Amino acid sequence: MLNDSRSHGLWERTAPEAPHTVVLQHADKRDVAIIGGGYTGLSAALHLAEAGVNVGVLEAVEIGFGASGRNVGLVNAGLWMKPEDVKSTFGEPFGERVLDVLGNGPAEVWSLIDKYAIDCDAVRNGTLHCAVGKAGIIEITERARQWEKRGAPVRLLNAEETAARVGTTAYAGSLLDSRAGTIQPLSYVRGLARAAISAGARVYTSSGVTAAERSNGKWTVLTAGGSVQADWIVVATDAYTKTPWKEIRHQQVLLPYFNVATRPLPDTLRKTILPNREGCWDTKKLLSSFRLDREGRLIMGSIGALRGTGATTHQAWATRSLRKLFPQIGEVELEAAWYGMIGTTSDHLPRFHYLAPNVVSICGYNGRGISPGTVFGRVLAEHILGKTRDAELPLPVTAPETMTLRTLKENYYEAGAELAHFVDARF
Ligand SMILES: Cc1cc2nc3c(=O)[nH]c(=O)nc-3n(C[C@H](O)[C@H](O)[C@H](O)COP(=O)(O)OP(=O)(O)OC[C@H]3O[C@@H](n4cnc5c(N)ncnc54)[C@H](O)[C@@H]3O)c2cc1C
Numbered sequence: 001m002l003n004d005s006r007s008h009g010l011w012e013r014t015a016p017e018a019p020h021t022v023v024l025q026h027a028d029k030r031d032v033a034i035i036g037g038g039y040t041g042l043s044a045a046l047h048l049a050e051a052g053v054n055v056g057v058l059e060a061v062e063i064g065f066g067a068s069g070r071n072v073g074l075v076n077a078g079l080w081m082k083p084e085d086v087k088s089t090f091g092e093p094f095g096e097r098v099l100d101v102l103g104n105g106p107a108e109v110w111s112l113i114d115k116y117a118i119d120c121d122a123v124r125n126g127t128l129h130c131a132v133g134k135a136g137i138i139e140i141t142e143r144a145r146q147w148e149k150r151g152a153p154v155r156l157l158n159a160e161e162t163a164a165r166v167g168t169t170a171y172a173g174s175l176l177d178s179r180a181g182t183i184q185p186l187s188y189v190r191g192l193a194r195a196a197i198s199a200g201a202r203v204y205t206s207s208g209v210t211a212a213e214r215s216n217g218k219w220t221v222l223t224a225g226g227s228v229q230a231d232w233i234v235v236a237t238d239a240y241t242k243t244p245w246k247e248i249r250h251q252q253v254l255l256p257y258f259n260v261a262t263r264p265l266p267d268t269l270r271k272t273i274l275p276n277r278e279g280c281w282d283t284k285k286l287l288s289s290f291r292l293d294r295e296g297r298l299i300m301g302s303i304g305a306l307r308g309t310g311a312t313t314h315q316a317w318a319t320r321s322l323r324k325l326f327p328q329i330g331e332v333e334l335e336a337a338w339y340g341m342i343g344t345t346s347d348h349l350p351r352f353h354y355l356a357p358n359v360v361s362i363c364g365y366n367g368r369g370i371s372p373g374t375v376f377g378r379v380l381a382e383h384i385l386g387k388t389r390d391a392e393l394p395l396p397v398t399a400p401e402t403m404t405l406r407t408l409k410e411n412y413y414e415a416g417a418e419l420a421h422f423v424d425a426r427f
Contacts, residue, residue: 001062001069006306008069009338010261010293011186016119018063019194024204024226030056032384033221033230035209038068039369040362041236042192042203043377046112049199051385056228057193057201058221060208064189066240067369070340072259072289072301073188074127074279075106075370077179081348083146089347090396097394101379103152105371106179112374113183116198118191120183121294127180127279130162130171136283140175153178166280167273168325174280182279182291185370192374212244212359219358232384235353235361236377238369239343245355247400248363251345253409256305256417257367258339260318262332264295273298273326286420288321297335298322304417306339317421342367346403350376352395360384362395 001007032048034041037059048055059065079086079102087095106124113122131137140156147154155176157165162174193203207223212233214220220229221244235241241249265273274280274292281289289301300322304314319332345351345364350372353361360383362376376395382388390397403409 001065005336006311006338007340008064008186009259010297010299010336011069011184011338013336014293015184015186015190018190019197019203021063021203021205024058024207024223024228026226028056028202028226028228030054030202030228030230032056032232032234033058033219033228034234034236035221036066036236036238036240037063037193037203037205038066038236038238039189039192039373040238040377040380041234042189042196043374044234044236044380045201045203046192046196046199047378047381048384049196049201051381053385055201056230057196057203058207058209058223058228059203059205060242062205063193063203064186066238067340067342068189068373069186070338071185071370072279072291072299073182073185073370074281074289074291075109075181075183076127076368077106077152077177077371078102079349079372080366080368082143083150086349089349094394094396099150101375101394102372103150103179105375106181108378109183109371109374112192112195113188116191116195118188118195120187120191122181122183123277124181125276125278126176126178128157128162128165128174128176130166130174130280130282132283133172137172139283140173144175147177165274165276165278167328170325171282176278180279182277183370184293188370208242210243214356231358233359234380234384235355235359238363238365239341245359245361247355247402248353248361250402250406251351251400252343252364253403253406253413254341255303255344255367255413256339257301257342258304258306258314258337259299259301260315260334261293261297261299261336262322262329263335264297265329269328270296272328286417298326302417302421303413304339304421305414306337310414310418313418313422313425317425320425346401350395351400352393352397353400354397355400
């Protein structure tokens with residue numbers, strides 16, 4: 001997108017075409033205007049359109065331009081935080097509710113993929129949270145205990161079982177979550193857009209909203225070429241927020257995350273490396289993730305931005321790490337490298353906001369937004385449809401907060417990841 005191979009990388013090269021969309025160039029009228037064409041906005045659009053609501057989506061660039069078209073593609077259950085931490089931070093009744101809906105998150109994603117025949121290379125063979133050393137084992141054992149208590153289909157694997165599934169002896173064990181799996185993320189978001197359009201939604205691209213006005217109980221959102229008048233607005237712009245509700249961006253610290261992809265591995269290697277194609281990530285603080293794509297390319301990711309000197313440093317680190325993890329690969333040749341921004345909140349939990357009367361938003365997924373974005377898009381749709389009142393939502397309604405020292409923290413994370421990968425790649 002935007003002729004930048006580092007924005008969507010491999011995903012842009014291997015996704016089916018986006019559905020046909022147009023630039024907004026007239027004064028349009030809808031029941032609901034949705035700002036942002038990622039998982040949250042398009043899931044909300046799909047569920048509203050299915051219910052017969054006249055809905056228009058306004059996307060500043062292209063469908064999936066934000067994090068939805070750039071991520072690793074791990075379709076996980078729950079949030080980054082352990083279930084009991086989610087419960088204690090949210091308190092009751094929200095903690096229990098959010099764990100219920102997000103525990104079932106991957107099932108909602110699979111069900112939409114089936115219902116609309118979304119062509120997105122979905123692999124439903126689970127994910128493996130790979131333990132590094134003793135500390136890693138303690139971490140995944142506790143996660144397993146908390147999910148098992150909730151009846152979730154998770155299972156601890158020992159070092160030998162992990163090595164057999166992953167193809168490396170680097171890990172002391174892993175936590176298999178059978179609810180989870182992988183998708184081609186850009187294909188999925190394009191598929192959601194196609195489904196929403198087929199259900200009756202209108203999707204405008206290259207139509208960034210620059211302002212919003214309210215008069216006589218109706219909203220009008222303005223773009224360079226036109227406007228949409230609507231009763232409700234959904235702000236689904238998350239970490240890629242521009243105008244007009246910038247407070248969503250101001251409450252998040254952006255954490256860059258990159259991915260690299262090798263050439264397709266030969267069949268002999270594919271028999272040893274992730275033969276079941278689980279999606280993986282590890283327990284390190286500066287975490288790594290890895291998975292295969294449809295053609296057997298190994299995709300490895302970690303924290304960092306591929307800009308300035310970071311582009312060389314992070315790719316050098318990834319090449320070396322791949323060789324260390326999977327010595328059987330031999331020479332590593334990278335075919336693609338790309339990165340995006342993860343929005344993180346102060347307590348690592350997502351937010352539900354009323355930004356103004358009839359203007360709703362859910363954001364702040366903290367790096368886990370495929371299932372949550374899909375689920376919360378539906379939640380937003382049901383709220384607008386009057387099916388859930390504020391007190392019945394899975395998230396508490398809160399006002400946006402302002403993150404202190406945001407820019408400093410963002411620079412620190414970007415520079416810190418680069419330094420750590422620079423050192424790790426050499427010593
Ligand atoms: C590199 C990376 C790896 C990740 N890996 C995973 C993973 O493996 N699993 C997982 O579950 N999650 C992962 N995530 C998180 C996940 O991708 C996000 O949480 C999710 O995509 C957020 O979806 P969204 O629809 O809310 O926002 P986005 O997909 O970011 O969409 C927001 C859209 O709003 C548009 N926009 C902004 N301002 C305006 C405006 N004024 N007018 C119109 N449009 C506007 C943007 O152009 C953008 O397209 C990852 C994220 C990144 C960046």
